Amino acid sequence: MELAVRSGLPRTTARVHIDLLLSEDGRRTAAELTRRLGVSPASVSAAVNFLVEYGYVRRERDPQRRRDIYVVDDHAWYHSIVISAQSTLESARAATAAARTFGPDSPVGQRLARGGTYLERVIQDMLESAERWRTLLK
Known part of the structure; x- marks a missing residue:
């Protein structure tokens, strides 16, 4: 616990x-x-x-x-990953949108754009992996 x-x-x-x-x-x-x-x-x-x-x-x-x-069943593991990933994906997209507001030439805009891109790619990989390995839960 x-x-x-x-x-x-x-x-x-x-x-x-x-x-x-x-x-x-x-x-x-x-x-x-x-x-x-x-x-x-x-x-x-x-x-x-x-x-x-x-x-x-x-x-x-x-x-x-x-x-x-x-x-709670085996599918709960999959669903919890997907829900968490969707939340993080929203954060990534918000960072990307904020980067456009600050401008691509500003340090803040660049930092937010890099962070948003990083999060989005990692989460997409995680979702693909969760889907690929989902058969282990059946």
């Missing part, structure tokens, strides 16, 4: 993620997470919302019990 916290996950979010990863079927309800981790339902909700937003977990609806089930 400490590794997840050091990588930027809030402590409760890390605990929820790890509990889901280590569950036999990768599935838990909010009530199960609350009980297992000894945290409030609001804490579980906030943690799950974060994990869903970044692609680590998905929600499924249990129509019989009328509640959400939170699921």
Whole structure:
């Protein structure tokens, strides 16, 4: 868990993620997470919302019990990479746009253009690699 916290996950979010990863079927309800981790339902909700937003977990609806089930599966690794890459790609494109604003001859414009180009190319490589190796998750 400490590794997840050091990588930027809030402590409760890390605990929820790890509990889901280590569950036999990768599935838990909010009530199960609350009980297992000894945290409030609001804490579980906030943690799950974060994990869903970044692609680590998905929600499924249990129509019989009328509640959400939170699921982590092998595809979560792929989805989290894609979501993170899209966010970084937005930053790269913003840097490139800002470089045009400052002008290609200014030091700021040059620095932003280089940084934006670098990020965009690295992220494109990462996305291609994630797609190429996706079959390992099936």
